[in-house]
Amino acid sequence: MRRRDFLKAGAVATGAGASAIAAPAIAQSMPEVRWRLTSSFPKSLDALFGNAEAFARYVAEATDNRFQIQCFGPGEIVPALQAMDAAANGTVDCAHTPIYFYIGKESALAFGTGVPFSFNSRLQYAWLVNGGGNALMDEALTRFNVVGFPCGQSGTQMGGWFRKEIKEPSDWQCLKFRIGGLGGQVLARLGVVPQQIGGGDIYPALERGTIDAAEFVSPYDDEKLGFARVAKYYYAPGFWEGGAMLHMVVNRERWDALPKHYQAVMRQAAEASMNAMLAKYDAFNGPALKRLIAGGTEVRIFPNNVLDAAWKAAHDLYSEMAAQNPLFKRALDSMIAFRTENYLWWQVNEYAFDSYMIRNRTKV
Known part of the structure; x- marks a missing residue:
């Protein structure tokens, strides 16, 4: 009602x-509130930017339009990679962004979005909600004058678009690769030259040859951005983002000034829009991938030797970072314990069921 x-x-x-x-x-209990939100994602992407719009719509509907949030794309107020900074300094009231964009300020923020070889989408959310992850991210965000909570989930991302095949770990050497978060630091150990570029700027960089390869999100988004026109090989999986989580990051003073029930509305709207976003990807990635293949895209799976080299590089990097940052170490230890415990259950049940269904998907 x-x-x-x-x-x-x-x-x-x-x-x-x-x-x-x-x-x-x-x-009196329903004051008029007008906020501005900046997103890290282009307006053309209805799953990503659309997630922020859905969040704002749910907030408005739940408050009889008394709490309205206007959504802006990258460059309209600040660039894509400065969204959290804009929320922190009050340029905007809130920002929709993956918090791993800001690991240069606090490395532990990587775990809020997802680190290489961490979780799939469901386990990423389970860790945040029930494994202590949200409390760790709250601690990491406090120093930046913001409050943050999960608001968007892409599922396992693709491994990206390449002009040449990746058959051996040595094929990463000197590759200028658009990749964000800790994934770039991991692949740098294998010879990659990582480039962090906002979503709307990837295509021209790839087209001009400023970069050699790029990862973004999934077939549904990548098709819209036109990457198939400038790169032939499409790799899976994106092992650096097994379940990439987005966050709503809110200026702390603006958050504290909200009535408590408005705060509750925002948290519930974030969860609702996150579920809608993941459902969209699950429904539309398959058809988009079929269209890309029909258009000439060649799908490749990263070989095990490439994955094994990246696994070792990742965990070597984590050990070094944990020695330098106690909060990173606590998040790492929590992630590994949760991963070890819960993938056992996944192996027994979820994985067993999915594997059987995949083998038999064309029998009917």
Whole structure:
């Protein structure tokens, strides 16, 4: 039932006098709020930028349009990679962004989005909610004058677009590769020259040859961005983002000034929009991949020797970073313990079921 309908029903049930008394109280508890949100993602991407729009729409609907959030794309207020900074300094009220963009400020933030060889989408969320991950991210974000909570999930991302095949670990050598987060630091140990570039700037960089290869998200987004026109080979999986989580990052003073029920509305809207986003990817990635293949894209799977080299590089890097940053170490230890415990269950049940269904998907 919509809030307005609920209030009307209450007036009928309790009488006109009661409704006259309730109206001013309700107005006081539902103040008019107008916020600005900056996103790290181009407006053309209806799953990513659309996730921020869905979040804002849910907030408005739940507050009878008294709390409205206007969404802006990269470059309209600040560039894509400065979204959290804009929320922190009050240029905007909130930002929709993956917090691993800001690991140069605090390396532990990488775990909020996902690190190489961590979790799939469901386990990433399970760790944040039930494995202590959110508390660790809260601790990491506190020093930046922001509050953050999960708001978007892409599922396992693709490994990216390449002009040449990756058959051996040595094929990474001197490759200028657009990749964000700790994935870039891991692959740098294998010879990659990582480039962190906002989503809207990837295609021209790849087309001009400024970079040799690029990863972004998934077939649904990558098809829209046109990467198939400038690179032939499409690799899987994106082992650096097995379940990439996005966050809503809110200026702390603006957050503290909100009524508590508005804060609750924002958290619930973030969860609802996250579920809708993942459902969109699960529904539309398959058809998009088929279209890309029909257009000439060649799908490749990273060989095990390439994955094994990256696994070793990742965990060597984690050990070094943990020795330098106690918060990173606590997050790493928590992630590894959760991963070890819960992939056992996944192997017994979820993986066994999925494997059987995949083998038999064409039998009917």
